[in-house]
Each structure stands twice: as structure tokens, then as C-alpha cells.
Amino acid sequence: MAKLFRTAIMGPPGSGKGTISKRIAQNVGLQYLSSGHFLREGIAANTDAGVLVKGYVERSMLVPDHLMSRLMLPRLEQLTGHSWLLDGFPRTIAQAKALNDICQMDLVISLNIPFETLRERVSDRWIHPASGRVYNMGFNPPQVQGRDDVTGEPLIQHADDRPEALQARLRHYKDVAKPVMNLYKKSVLLSNAEAASKPLGSLSQGILYQFSGTDTDRIWPYISSLLSTKISTQPLDTCQPSAQA
Numbered sequence: 001m002a003k004l005f006r007t008a009i010m011g012p013p014g015s016g017k018g019t020i021s022k023r024i025a026q027n028v029g030l031q032y033l034s035s036g037h038f039l040r041e042g043i044a045a046n047t048d049a050g051v052l053v054k055g056y057v058e059r060s061m062l063v064p065d066h067l068m069s070r071l072m073l074p075r076l077e078q079l080t081g082h083s084w085l086l087d088g089f090p091r092t093i094a095q096a097k098a099l100n101d102i103c104q105m106d107l108v109i110s111l112n113i114p115f116e117t118l119r120e121r122v123s124d125r126w127i128h129p130a131s132g133r134v135y136n137m138g139f140n141p142p143q144v145q146g147r148d149d150v151t152g153e154p155l156i157q158h159a160d161d162r163p164e165a166l167q168a169r170l171r172h173y174k175d176v177a178k179p180v181m182n183l184y185k186k187s188v189l190l191s192n193a194e195a196a197s198k199p200l201g202s203l204s205q206g207i208l209y210q211f212s213g214t215d216t217d218r219i220w221p222y223i224s225s226l227l228s229t230k231i232s233t234q235p236l237d238t239c240q241p242s243a244q245a
């Protein structure tokens with residue numbers, strides 16, 4: 001039986017979830033599942049799921065919990081035997097509880113980034129809609145301005161990334177995410193260094209680790225170190241219903 005590792009990343013829009021998830025996937029070699037990307041793929045391919053969620057995603061509304069869980073949980077069940085990282089799911093407490101019913105999570109990473117930093121980042125965020133590849137004109141610019149590195153297709157900016165829209169999204173994120181974080185948290189909030197160095201078990205039952213800062217490159221070493229500790233001490237496991245379910 002392999003050691004499996006189930007983790008999720010949370011944070012407001014622009015906090016670096018996608019950027020950090022890709023680093024985790026590359027370093028740890030787990031399956032990365034972005035629920036937003038999954039939904040957009042379904043919409044582009046006009047799948048049954050895509051048709052169901054199109055109206056919500058195009059209006060930047062949250063897809064209802066029952067539908068979101070119905071789409072995501074079977075995907076995760078197909079990944080039995082794999083370690084994975086979720087970005088964008090669970091988004092609400094109902095989704096987190098549904099996830100608990102099928103699986104015991106090992107770690108939840110929460111990114112705590114100042115509003116001004118979020119605002120700067122998303123106003124400079126450019127996206128390749130077909131692949132979900134994300135650029136930032138200062139941090140990770142495309143090789144050719146306005147063009148995707150892989151396909152050469154044009155990049156776009158989301159209307160949602162305008163400062164006015166960001167403020168509303170942030171408020172909404174806080175309301176919805178708080179109960180999810182409470183579910184996963186048992187610990188005090190730690191500094192990045194403390195969070196990364198605490199041995200497993202010393203945080204009571206808590207699996208939520210919060211990282212704060214303005215630069216992904218400065219947060220990343222702490223996350224990387226936490227993952228090394230967690231993964232090396234992970235017991236043999238399969239995806240089993242959580243005891244809290």
C-alpha cells in the first residue's frame with residue numbers, strides 16, 4: 001500500500017494558489033486538480049457537467065454545493081491510489097463536509113495575503129483561457145507580450161480581476177472560507193517559520209497551516225519544508241471516510 005497524501009490549498013483570489021499548486025505538483029509529484037480549470041474545461045468541451053455549470057461560472061457565481069460535490073467527488077474517487085492537491089475545492093463548508101465523507105484530508109494550506117498585494121497582482125494577471133495558464137507582467141511574464149508561451153494564442157484579463165470586483169470577491173471569500181478553515185483548524189495561527197517547523201502531532205488534530213506574506217518566492221520555502229515533514233511522516237493509508245464524517 002503506497003503512502004498517499006491528500007491536501008488542499010485555500011486563499012483569496014490572487015493569493016497564489018495556482019502558482020504554489022504548480023510548484024507543489026512539480027516538487028511532490030502529486031495530482032493537481034483545480035476545480036475552476038476543471039469547470040472551464042467542461043464548459044469549453046460542452047460536456048454535460050459543462051452545460052450545467054456554464055451559467056454560474058460565466059457570471060462568476062458559485063456553483064451550488066450539491067452540483068459541485070457531484071462533479072468533484074467522483075473525480076477524486078477515480079484518483080484512489082494517487083496523492084492529490086485540490087485548488088478551489090472545497091470552497092464552502094458543505095463541500096468540505098461532503099469531502100470529509102469520502103476522504104480524510106492530511107493537510108490544508110491557507111494563504112493569507114494583504115489586500116493591496118492581491119489588488120496589484122490580479123490587476124496584472126493575464127490568462128490563457130484554453131489552458132488556464134496564468135501570467136503576471138512583473139512576476140512571470142510571457143515570452144512574447146500578450147501571447148501564451150505554449151500556443152502563442154492571445155492572453156486575456158478577467159473582468160473579475162478589476163479592483164472593484166476584487167473587493168466584492170474578497171468579502172465573499174472571507175464569509176465562505178471562514179467556516180471551512182474552522183473545520184480544518186485546531187491550532188493557533190503560526191508564523192511561516194513556526195508553521196513549517198512544527199512536527200506533525202504538535203498541532204493537536206489541526207491540519208490547517210496558514211502562510212502569510214507578500215511574495216510567493218518567500219512563502220514557498222516554508223511550504224516546501226512543511227510538505228517534506230508531512231509527507232515523510234505520513235502513515236500508510238488509503239482514501240477512507242473521515243472519522244468526523
Ligand SMILES: Nc1ccn([C@@H]2O[C@H](COP(=O)(O)OP(=O)(O)OP(=O)(O)O)[C@@H](O)[C@H]2O)c(=O)n1
Nearest residue numbers: 012013014035036056057060061062063088091
Ligand atoms: N468550488 C468552486 C470552484 C469554482 N467555482 C466556479 O468556478 C469559477 C472559477 O474558479 P477559480 O478558477 O477557482 O477562480 P476564482 O474563484 O474565480 O478566482 P481565483 O482563482 O482568483 O481564486 C468561479 O468563479 C466559480 O464560478 C465554483 O463555483 N465552486
Ligand SMILES: Nc1nc2c(ncn2[C@@H]2O[C@H](COP(=O)(O)OP(=O)(O)O)[C@@H](O)[C@H]2O)c(=O)[nH]1
Nearest residue numbers: 014015016017018019121125135136139215216
Ligand atoms: N508580483 C507577484 N505576482 C505573483 C506572485 N505570486 C503569484 N503572482 C501572480 O499573481 C497572480 C495571482 O496568482 P495565482 O496563482 O493566479 O493566484 P490564485 O488566484 O490564488 O490562484 C498571477 O498573475 C501570478 O502570476 C508574487 O509573489 N509576486
